[in-house]
Amino acid sequence: MKISVELTLTPIQDDYEPSIIHFIKQMRESGLTVLENPLSTQVYGDYDQVMKVLTTEIKEVFEMMDKGLLYMKIVKSDRSDYEPHF
Structure with a gap:
């Protein structure tokens, strides 16, 4: 199963x-397929992979910061080739 994930990492500290x-x-x-913009990072691929x-890297980055937030949206489909049609 393919998924698309949008991540916004927000360390709550001065040296972020x-x-x-x-x-x-x-x-x-x-x-994995990774696309970035100034507000978030999108990751695309097989669900299990x-x-x-994400499990490994989120734990590692959380260990690097005192406090932080991670917003995550998951869509059940590979949206990496999305282009607006308007």
Whole structure:
């Protein structure tokens, strides 16, 4: 089953950039399809593979920060090729 996941990582601390950069770099190296914009990161792939990578990387980045939030949306389909038709 293919899924699309939108992630917004928000460290609640002054020195927030290193953990965000680390997380995005790990996502890029995961072998999954990863798209980024200034507000979020989208990850696309097989459910089991995506969730395995996210479980590992979310734990690692949470250990890097004192406090933080991660917003996640999951869609059951691969939306990586989405283009607006308007």
